[in-house]
Amino acid sequence: MRHKIRLIDFILLRFIEERMKVARDVAKEKKKTDSPIDIRDIEEQKIKEILDRTDLNPVRMRRIFEEIMKLAKEEEYRLLGISKTVAVLGPMGSFSDEMAMKLIGSRIPLKYCSTTDEIIEMVEKGEVDYGIVPIENSTYGTVIPVLDALLNHEVEVFGEAKLEIHHCLVSKKKLDLKEIKRIYSHPQAISQSLGFINTYLSHAEIRYTSSTSDAVNLLDDESAAIMSENAARMYGLLILRRSIQDLKEKNITRFYIIRRKTGKMEGRYTSLFFGVQDRPGSLKAVLDIFANRGINLRKLESRPARTFLGDYVFFVEVEAPLKEEDIRDLEKVTAFYKIIGVFDEVEELDVFK
CATH class of the missing domain: 3.40.190.10 (Periplasmic binding protein-like II)
Structure with missing residues (x-):
């Protein structure tokens, strides 16, 4: 009986290898016609047809065939010379996945992560090229774990995008x-x-x-x-x-698009962290820099510095790229500052430019 199981496993392996050969042929055709690799509707229809033909656990069977399809797509990406990757909060079907497909389509493979910390760490280490993380929701407010991770890791925000959420x-x-x-x-x-x-x-x-x-x-x-x-x-x-969320209209999640540090400062918005001395008027001195230059604050948050009770780090988003004189003035009135990105809102992400 064990011999029979082993034989079946080898047969399955040979069929998977044969499927990869077909995937390589498909990649060649797609290259000729410039067709997308990841076509969700067609893949979903294929999986549905497979699940309709079996009484086995549909969730586990779906996982098996999704992995086979993922393996085939990786082979296609390799043959087409596409090496860039984007990390998102998974699994497939999450709102982060939906945001990524809206921004990127099927042009590069997605890496599904279990936590936003994992996404940010992978970007910092260069294990993926880009990450997409939720930063704010119109009902829930700021996504605090993302804010904390951005303070503690060396990555760069270079774009933002918005997705209307329906639960x-x-x-x-x-x-x-x-x-x-x-x-x-x-x-x-x-x-x-x-x-x-x-x-x-x-x-x-x-x-x-x-x-x-x-x-x-x-x-x-x-x-x-x-x-x-x-x-x-x-x-x-x-x-x-359908549509059980509290906000029936404009329940929107805003996402940051991140990459490794490049030092580029291009865009309409700036995000930064700063700390101040524990004395009267220290926070006002920082905010006055923006007010005196007519720079509007989109967002202001405080987070525990995790040093001593009562010590805080502040996070701001402003509607302007900071100039050299702005940064010089910030240095005078802050204990520290960290610019994490200068960026624009985007509707499409060209990852190959």
Whole structure:
């Protein structure tokens, strides 16, 4: 019996190798026609057709075939000479994934990470070329872990992009809301949908996951998840309610696009951290630099310095690139400062320019 299993494994391996040969032929055709590599709708249809033909666990089978497709795409990227990569918060179907596809399409491969810290560290180490991280939501506010990581790592913000967020309540099968015993989702998705949860699902236990689409793996017949409609379709889940977020319009998440430090200072906005001496008027002295030059503040946050109780680091975004005289004046009134980026809002990211 073990010999039979081993033989089947070898047969599977040979078929996967054959699939890679076909992928190389497909890459040659795509190069001739300049066609995209990653075509989500077609891939999703292929996976759906496969899952319809088996009674095996659909979540695990999906993972297997997604990995095979990923392997094939990596082979295509290699043959086309595409080596750049972008790290996003995964897995596939997350809002970060949706933002990346909107910005980049299928031109370069995505690296799915479990945390935003992992994304920022990979960019800093040069393990990926770019990262896309959420920095702010119109309901949730600032994404504090990202802010802290940007202070502690040497990366550069060179663009920002916005995505309108709509949350859906989904499940494996049709459920009345009163039948739902557990809700799975990312803390931000939960916080953005608390009005709906408190009104209709106050009886259910909330369980947090590292990503909205990660909740798929935990779903059972008595639970539901909160995620995007795109993710629900991707994982073959039933949508119980659409648009359950508290803000029905303009629930927007803003993302930073980051890379390793280049020292380039080009763009309309500047983001920076600074610290001040613990004495009256020290913060005002910094803010006066911007006010006296007519520079508008988009954002002002304070974070514990993690040294002594009462010590704070400030984060600001201003609507201007800082000039040399601005920086000289900042040096005079701050204990330290760190510019993390000068950037514009972008709708498309040309990663090859």
